[in-house]
Amino acid sequence: MPLAIYVLGLSIFCLGTTEFMISGLLPELAHDFSVSIPTAALLISGFALAVALGGPPLTLAFLRIRQKTALVGLLVLFNVGQLLGALAPSYGVLMAARVITALSVGAFFGIGAVVAVNLAGEHRHAKAIAIMFGGLTVANIVGVPFGAFIGQHWGWRASFWIVAGLASVSLAAVIALVPASRRPASVQVEAELLPFKRPAMWSALLTTALSQAALFAVFSYIAPILTEMAGFSAAAVPPLLVLFGVGTLAGSTIGGRFADRHLSLNLYIGLLALALIIALLPVALHSTAPAIAGVFAFGVVAFAINPALQTQVMRVAAEAPTLASTVNISAFNIGNTLGPWLGGVAISAGYGYEAPEFLAAGLALASCAAAFLTTRLSGARNHHGSQPDRWALDGAMKE
Known part of the structure; x- marks a missing residue:
């Protein structure tokens, strides 16, 4: 590289x-x-x-x-x-x-x-x-x-x-x-706005926002989850967060290698795995070793999808990806804001620290459905010859 x-x-x-x-x-x-x-x-x-x-x-x-x-x-x-x-x-x-x-x-x-x-x-x-x-x-x-x-x-x-x-x-x-x-050669504002007329673009952005809401609905409360549910001391939280971070690095590396060849499969498997790992966290947190493994696995699956999320949006907007790429970062941040709020609402309602996990699992499943919808919408568009299902960046975006 x-x-x-x-x-x-x-x-x-x-x-x-x-x-x-x-x-x-x-x-x-x-x-x-x-x-x-x-x-x-x-x-x-x-x-x-x-x-x-x-x-x-x-x-x-x-x-x-x-x-x-x-x-x-x-x-x-x-x-x-x-x-x-x-x-x-x-x-x-x-x-x-x-x-x-x-x-x-x-x-x-x-x-x-x-x-x-x-x-x-x-x-x-x-x-x-x-x-x-x-x-x-x-x-x-x-x-x-x-x-x-x-x-x-x-x-x-x-x-x-x-x-x-x-x-x-x-x-x-x-x-x-x-x-x-x-x-x-010319100001390309109209071209950059064109992808937002496609339903596939909005379902792709929804995939990003829901997946990040799932991540942050749990991660925002990870410290009290580890201390209140798993019984770890406050001093153990920073090392566990480092372990989570190591998992995110591993996940990002794996996702980056896999997404180039199997973009949709990366999203489907990654989001389903995210839903499963998050749903199993309340069970894993009852024992020390499974809890530690669960924190690491959570980091891996949460970040294994990130390269594919950005790539999916840029593929849908292959002929004019700059604005779409930026708007997808906005979708990331909307999810980062929405997830903690939803998790806090569930906790404040009296459902305890298990509530964000089950809420987040549902958000991850909804994100997977949005990714599937994006694939179907993109496939239908490609079938009608609007844009081939391949990258056009190297040709279209050369300056």
């Missing part, structure tokens, strides 16, 4: 660390700004909402310029937000900084994915996406715990400064190593 794809993965590592490390810094942030923990947690929700709403219009704006220039501009915007956050004198300024930072995330994912698959060459698109999205996996394994550790020992601002420094390195690497592309 070209080195530039790994550079994009480093950029995603920085973006992902910033998005999720706030969860480990909530007590420090709440104390410094004299707000409640739930109010501090809105910094997470605000970020996700800004990613979901800001990415698509920013991507459309960047259709007028070279893809490499767009990536550089987005990383500069990210660093501006990150530095503003490190210097924020108030909660309101920090929230504004989080929104500025988040605006770059969705568009960078979307444009970066198109660049990555074009650099990878034929038959290696899902693997390229897996490498790039692997930066997000490593962020969960290393970046988020390290950010929390730094914040606890040297203050939360130090975590922001370190990520800003890494993002600066990533920016320099993108400038040096990502190949320059030719200027677009």
Whole structure:
């Protein structure tokens, strides 16, 4: 794989660390700004909402310029937000900084994915996406715990400064190593909007949103699930989260290799396995060894589908995938927001910490049904000759 794809993965590592490390810094942030923990947690929700709403219009704006220039501009915007956050004198300024930072995330994912698959060459698109999205996996394994550790020992601002420094390195690497592309021949806004007239696009986006809602309906409450249901001590939770992170890395690697040849099968098997593993968690958590195995398996199946989710959307929009790729990142974030809310509603209703698991299993099954519908809708369209069922990126998106 070209080195530039790994550079994009480093950029995603920085973006992902910033998005999720706030969860480990909530007590420090709440104390410094004299707000409640739930109010501090809105910094997470605000970020996700800004990613979901800001990415698509920013991507459309960047259709007028070279893809490499767009990536550089987005990383500069990210660093501006990150530095503003490190210097924020108030909660309101920090929230504004989080929104500025988040605006770059969705568009960078979307444009970066198109660049990555074009650099990878034929038959290696899902693997390229897996490498790039692997930066997000490593962020969960290393970046988020390290950010929390730094914040606890040297203050939360130090975590922001370190990520800003890494993002600066990533920016320099993108400038040096990502190949320059030719200027677009014309503004392709209409072409980028065309895939959204197809029912298959919306079912593909629904697949993504439901699958992520299933993941986060459980993962958002993993700490109390492990302590209250499985009887682990609070000190055992971080190592178990690292184990979950190792599982996500393994799953992303496996999914990236499998999805290039068997995209639909990857989604069907992965989503059914996700539903099964989540449904079995309440049983596994009664014993130590099965609980540990269940946490690892949960990580594997939850992330094995991610390369296929992004690839599916880009395949449906093969002739104009940039905006579709970004909107799919919005779908990821909608699921990230919807899952914890639904899980919290079930817990608050008095059903206990088993409720999110069964709810999530149902969401995973619904996502599998949406993936099957996408395949059928895409197949019907291909049968009528609208678009061959193959990648057209290398030809259609050359700039």
